[in-house]
Structure formats: structure tokens, C-alpha cells
Amino acid sequence: xxxxxxxxxxxxxxxxxxxxxxxxxxxxxxxxxxxxxxxxxxxxxxxxxxxxxxxxxxxxxxxxxxxxxxxxxxxxxxxxxxxxxxxxxxxxxxxxxxxxxxxxxxxxxxxxxxxxxxxxxxxxxxxxxxxxxxxxxxxxxxxxxxxxxxxxxxxxxxxxxxxxxxxxxxxxxxxxxxxxxxxxxxxxxxxxxxxxxxxxxxxxxxxxxxxxxxxxxxxxxxxxxxxxxxxxxxxxxxxxxxxxxxxxxxxxxxxxxxxxxxxxxxxxxxxxxxxxxxxxxxxxxxxxx
Amino acid sequence: xxxxxxxxxxxxxxxxxxxxxxxxxxxxxxxxxxxxxxxxxxxxxxxxxxxxxxxxxxxxxxxxxxxxxxxxxxxxxxxxxxxxxxxxxxxxxxxxxxxxxxxxxxxxxxxxxxxxxxxxxxxxxxxxxxxxxxxxxxxxxxxxxxxxxxxxxxxxxxxxxxxxxxxxxxxxxxxxxxxxxxxxxxxxxxxxxxxxxxxxxxxxxxxxxxxxxxxxxxxxxxxxxxxxxxxxxxxxxxxxxxxxxxxxxxxxxxxxxxxxxxxx
Ligand SMILES: Nc1ncnc2c1ncn2[C@@H]1O[C@H](COP(=O)(O)OP(=O)(O)O)[C@@H](O)[C@H]1O
Ligand SMILES: [Mg+2]
Numbered sequence: 100x101x102x103x104x105x106x107x108x109x110x111x112x113x114x115x116x117x118x119x120x121x122x123x124x125x126x127x128x129x130x131x132x133x134x135x136x137x138x139x140x141x142x143x144x145x146x147x148x149x150x151x152x153x154x155x156x157x158x159x160x161x162x163x164x165x166x167x168x169x170x171x172x173x174x175x176x177x178x179x180x181x182x183x184x185x186x187x188x189x190x191x192x193x194x195x196x197x198x199x200x201x202x203x204x205x206x207x208x209x210x211x212x213x214x215x216x217x218x219x220x221x222x223x224x225x226x227x228x229x230x231x232x233x234x235x236x237x238x239x240x241x242x243x244x245x246x247x248x249x250x251x252x253x254x255x256x257x258x259x260x261x262x263x264x265x266x267x268x269x270x271x272x273x274x275x276x277x278x279x280x281x282x283x284x285x286x287x288x289x290x291x292x293x294x295x296x297x298x299x300x301x302x303x304x305x306x307x308x309x310x311x312x313x314x315x316x317x318x319x320x321x322x323x324x325x326x327x328x329x330x331x332x333x334x335x336x337x338x339x340x341x342x343x344x345x346x347x348x349x350x351x352x353x354x355x356x357x358x359x360x361x362x363x364x365x366x367x368x369x370x371x372x373x374x375x376x377x378x379x380x381x382x383x384x385x386x387x388x
Numbered sequence: 389x390x391x392x393x394x395x396x397x398x399x400x401x402x403x404x405x406x407x408x409x410x411x412x413x414x415x416x417x418x419x420x421x422x423x424x425x426x427x428x429x430x431x432x433x434x435x436x437x438x439x440x441x442x443x444x445x446x447x448x449x450x451x452x453x454x455x456x457x458x459x460x461x462x463x464x465x466x467x468x469x470x471x472x473x474x475x476x477x478x479x480x481x482x483x484x485x486x487x488x489x490x491x492x493x494x495x496x497x498x499x500x501x502x503x504x505x506x507x508x509x510x511x512x513x514x515x516x517x518x519x520x521x522x523x524x525x526x527x528x529x530x531x532x533x534x535x536x537x538x539x540x541x542x543x544x545x546x547x548x549x550x551x552x553x554x555x556x557x558x559x560x561x562x563x564x565x566x567x568x569x570x571x572x573x574x575x576x577x578x579x580x581x582x583x584x585x586x587x588x589x590x591x592x593x594x595x596x597x598x599x600x601x602x603x604x605x606x607x608x609x610x611x612x613x614x615x616x617x618x619x620x621x622x623x624x625x626x627x628x629x630x631x632x633x634x635x636x637x638x639x640x641x642x643x644x645x646x647x648x649x650x651x652x
Contacts, residue, residue, distance in 0.1 A: 199617075
């Protein structure tokens with residue numbers, strides 16, 4: 100049940116000052132309440148597009164819309180937009196400006212003009228949601244990369260945006276930490292926050308996202324539900340991506356006639372369940388014979 | 389630098405309100421500077437050392453090493469103060485004849501030098517106590533509360549944070565260079581170091597640009613507003629610090645008047 104579009108780009112083109120064309124005539128709409136993935140190889144333009152959604156970059160041509168309204172670039176409109184659209188940057192090192200975790204996370208909500216007690220409550224809630232409450236008295240420079248990343252996420256959580264954009268949330272994190280972050284996002288999404296993230300990990304996008312956009316060389320080359328987009332060999336080849344392994348194994352099993360699925364499995368767990376079902380049925384058949 | 393920072397966050401006085409620690413350090417600093425008593429300076433040095441080592445549990449050896457840093461160049465500086473140059477050879481405890489004059493140490497010169505040495509060491513001890521027990525972030529917060537210009541405090545806080553970013557970046561570049569033999573010979577070492585410096589500058593510039601972007605994304609409008617953490621404030625500690633300073637001042641005053649146990 101996709102909601103109304105919350106973020107839209109219409110024919111957006113953008114070039115960096117050095118002339119690099121980073122976005123070419125991109126038109127797309129992110130539906131409210133969905134978990135949306137932007138997939139593409141390095142340099143596809145994912146980060147550049149995200150910076151447009153938050154009003155940090157202004158399109159050279161085309162327009163950006165938030166909740167149906169065209170984004171304007173005066174001071175007050177930008178503040179209003181950034182209050183609603185939070186972005187977690189890829190490298191936490193460039194986002195953390197304070198030597199104190201507590202002060203770092205309080206910066207955003209204070210800028211929203213909230214009173215101190217509410218800021219305090221939000222900082223505590225954000226720190227505990229990002230599982231870094233125990234780090235609140237530690238200086239940022241003693242934190243590990245994964246801890247910094249989670250503090251960077253708490254930074255934005257404390258602002259309680261309607262849309263949370265996260266650039267490469269799992270890059271350079273170990274599997275477990277990456278999963279923790281995605282679980283955190285799933286929880287936020289369940290309580291109504293739209294989640295937008297970029298990745299070049301097809302398996303993650305396949306198992307986690309409701310909707311996928313494929314970017315390549317600054318252009319949108321495909322979009323749709325992950326099981327449709329990520330099973331299309333032509334699209335995948337164009338985006339220089341591999342098929343998700345769950346989909347690949349499932350297709351192979353189906354070809355051999357070993358599993359009969361109504362719906363392709365989206366995750367390892369679903370695939371295993373499918374194989375388990377089949378195994379159980381196989382055992383029953385043998386018993387009857 | 390890094391070790392001091394680490395102790396600032398882990399010492400046993402971490403939870404004491406920074407204002408109290410600042411008041412204590414300042415009271416002792418004023419007492420030390422206002423008094424021209426050798427004994428008072430020595431007392432401050434010892435008292436601050438005891439506070440840092442016994443109360444804040446800073447390892448004694450580390451504290452000693454830290455004191456040796458200023459002590460070594462204080463000695464060099466004080467040496468020139470101790471040296472005197474005069475025609476009257478009878479004043480000198482030791483010296484060399486240079487023509488008609490004598491260059492050497494007089495009792496008065498040595499006394500001045502010792503006074504100066506102990507006073508400086510006392511002052512340094514007060515500052516050490518503060519930086520060893522109070523994280524920089526809390527000192528900045530205090531300065532903000534004391535109504536120092538926000539720009540000034542923000543700048544200090546940013547510089548402080550960036551020291552660590554810069555160190556980390558430098559370390560990464562250094563590692564990647566040395567893993568490829570960048571520091572194998574003196575010649576390549578010079579070259580690599582130059583590259584490191586240039587690279588560091590470029591990276592820092594890029595970093596500052598990105599930081600502006602990330603701050604703007606969080607509604608930055610020119611002021612780095614942050615919420616200071618609430619700290620328990622104990623008037624008792626504050627009173628004790630002021631009392632300690634006053635006692636020392638009074639004792640020193642009596643000593644100068646030539647009365648009491650501190651008489652010279
Ligand atoms: N600051 C910059 N200056 C010039 N070119 C840039 C800059 N940042 C990114 N680019 C270029 O813009 C294109 C898109 O980059 P980016 O949006 O970072 O892609 P992605 O996030 O998908 O890896 C790339 O070709 C990249 O080299
Ligand atoms: Mg990117």
C-alpha cells in the first residue's frame with residue numbers, strides 16, 4: 100500500500116563545478132512510508148541525488164518536490180525542509196563536529212528551536228534507539244567506526260524527521276552491526292518514518308526494501324519492487340550489479356523442480372523455510388510409498 | 389596530548405563539577421602567583437601533585453613525567469637568571485674570571501632563580517590539574533557560561549575536535565605510505581613526508597567543506613548550539629577550594645611580614 104509521493108525529482112540534472120555531470124534528467128517519486136533503496140555502482144549519483152532531497156544542492160535543471168510542494172531555496176523554506184528530511188552522511192567522520200557525543204546529538208534538535216528539556220529527552224531517546232546510550236559521556240574521538248556511525252544516525256533520529264535518508268548505511272560495517280542498523284530502520288519505518296537508503300549491496304536491497312531505484316552514471320535506469328527489478332538480467336547487467344544470491348539459488352532450485360513457490364523468497368530465512376517445507380513433504384511421500 | 393585527554397575522561401574526579409575544579413585550580417594559581425614565598429610555591433606544587441595523584445588517581449609516574457617537560461626548559465631558562473656578572477669577586481659562590489670581571493653564581497641570583505623556578509612549576513601544576521581532571525569539552529562549556537564570545541569558544545571546540553581528525557588522517561596516510569616502503573630510505577622518507585603534508589592539507593580542506601554541508605543538513609544557521617550536560621554542583625567543594633587558596637594566601641602574607649611558621 101504505497102502512500103502518496105513524499106519526495107519527488109522531476110527532470111533533475113546536476114553538474115559539479117568541475118563539470119562532472121552527476122545527474123542526468125532524473126525523474127522519480129519516493130512513496131511515503133516505504134523502505135526505498137537506491138542501488139547503483141560507485142559514482143552512479145546516489146549521494147548527489149540525496150543532497151538534492153535535503154536542499155543542500157540545487158538542481159541545474161528540473162525541480163525537487165517535498166510532500167507535493169516544490170522545494171524553494173530561501174532560508175525559511177530550507178530550514179522547514181531539513182526539519183522534515185534528515186540525512187545521515189556516509190562518512191560519520193565528516194558529520195561529527197563535537198568532541199562530546201551528548202553535545203553532538205543535541206545540535207540538531209536545538210536548531211529546531213525546541214526547549215532544553217525536550218532536547219534532552221530527544222537526545223536520550225535517539226541515543227538509546229541507536230544503541231549508543233552507554234557512550235554518551237565518551238569523547239567522539241575514542242569511538243570505533245561503527246560507534247561513530249551509530250552516533251551519526253542518532254544525530255538525525257533526534258530531529259525526528261518524516262523522511263530519514265541514509266547514505267550507504269552498511270558500508271564498512273561488519274554483518275552483525277549492519278544488520279542492527281537495518282533493524283533499527285525497520286523499527287522506525289514501522290512507526291511511520293519513510294526510509295531512503297543507498298547501497299551497492301543487491302542482497303540487502305532485495306531482502307529489505309519495498310521499492311528499488313536503479314541508478315547508473317547519473318541516470319535512472321530502472322525502478323520497481325525488488326523481486327521485479329532485481330530479477331531482470333538486462334537491467335542488472337546495465338547497472339553492473341549481480342543477481343541477489345537468494346533469487347539465484349531459488350531460480351536454480353525451481354529449474355530443477357525441487358521447490359515450487361507461489362512467491363519467490365526474499366531472504367535467506369524464507370528460502371530455507373521453503374526448502375524445509377519441501378524436505379518435509381519429500382519425507383511424507385517416501386513414507387506413503 | 390592524547391594521554392592527557394584520555395585521563396581527562398577517566399580520572400576519579402571526572403564527575404566533580406568542572407566549575408569546582410576550575411575554581412580550585414584558579415585559587416591555587418592566584419595564591420602561587422601572588423605570593424613571593426618559596427615555600428608557598430613548593431606547597432602548591434606538592435598539593436596539586438597530591439590532588440592529581442591521590443584524589444584523581446593519575447598514575448604518579450605519568451604525572452612526574454609530565455612535570456619534567458616544563459621542568460627541563462624551566463631549568464634552562466632559570467639558568468640565565470641565576471648567572472650574574474660583576475666586578476666584586478667576593479659576592480660569588482662560584483665563577484670564572486673574564487678580564488677584570490667575574491661571571492658566575494651569587495647567593496642572591498640563585499635564590500631568585502629558585503623562586504622563579506618553583507613559582508612557574510606551581511603555576512604549571514595548577515593547569516595540569518585542570519586539564520588532567522576536566523575534559524576539554526567541559527572547559528569549553530564553562531567558558532561559554534562565563535560569557536566568553538561564542539565565536540571564540542566554538543572555534544576552540546572545533547580546533548580541538550579537528551586535532552583528532554587530523555591525527556587520524558595523518559596516521560592513515562603514514563601507514564599506507566610506509567606499507568609501500570615510503571619511509572625505507574632517508575630520501576624516500578623526505579619525499580613521503582612532503583606528500584603527507586600536502587595530502588593532509590588537501591584532505592583537511594575537503595573535510596571542512598563536507599562538514600559545512602553536514603551541519604547545514606541539520607539546520608545550521610551560523611551558531612553551533614549544543615546542550616551542555618547537567619553536572620552536579622557542590623557548593624561545599626567550591627568553598628573548600630576558595631578556603632584552601634585563602635589559607636595559602638594568609639600564610640604567605642604572614643611569612644612576608646616575618647611572622648608565623650612560614651617566615652624565611
Ligand atoms: N565534490 C565533487 N566534485 C566533483 N565531482 C564529484 C564530486 N562528488 C561526486 N562527484 C562525481 O559525481 C558523480 C556522482 O557521484 P556520487 O553522487 O558521489 O555517486 P555515488 O554516491 O552513487 O557513489 C561521480 O562521477 C563523482 O565522481
Ligand atoms: Mg556515495
